[in-house]
Amino acid sequence: MRLRKLIAAAGIATTVAGFGLVNAGEASAFSVDCSNYNACLYYNSAAYGYGAYYEQQPNIPDYAGLTFRAGNNGSSGAGVAVKNHAAAVDNRWIGNFTIYYNSNYNCSVACQTIGANTRVDLNASVKNNNASGSFG
Secondary structure, three states: OHHHHHHHHHHHHHHHHHHHHHHHHHHHHOOOOOOOOOEEEEOOOHHHOOOOEEEEOOOEOOOOOOEOEOEOOEOOOOOOEOOOOOOEEEEOOOOOEEEEOOOOOOOOOOEEEEOOOEEEEOOOOOOOOOOEEEEO
């Protein structure tokens, strides 16, 4: 009887510990760098842990001269130009955020719209081909 209680208690402890590890793993897979009402562009996609980020608040017609910085998801890409190097976006704005292939919000070649409060890897048309970004 005592052995059965010990085995049952060990099983419960393992289940609880296992549950805790799963949650900790999921939480550590992505850590928010962005403030609410902003968008963050990430140097890497989800598969590579996101890495460095650039936090955007106003519309930016040309990412030239802007660089990624190390954040909660690592430093891979820190110091690299934002223009033509973004792989993922975390949109923490209450509306849509759009990434454009061309500067000045020109979607004639390609663009991708990310819905409110959504984090995505950029599609093949704009991944590492991002020149501008706008809210709304």
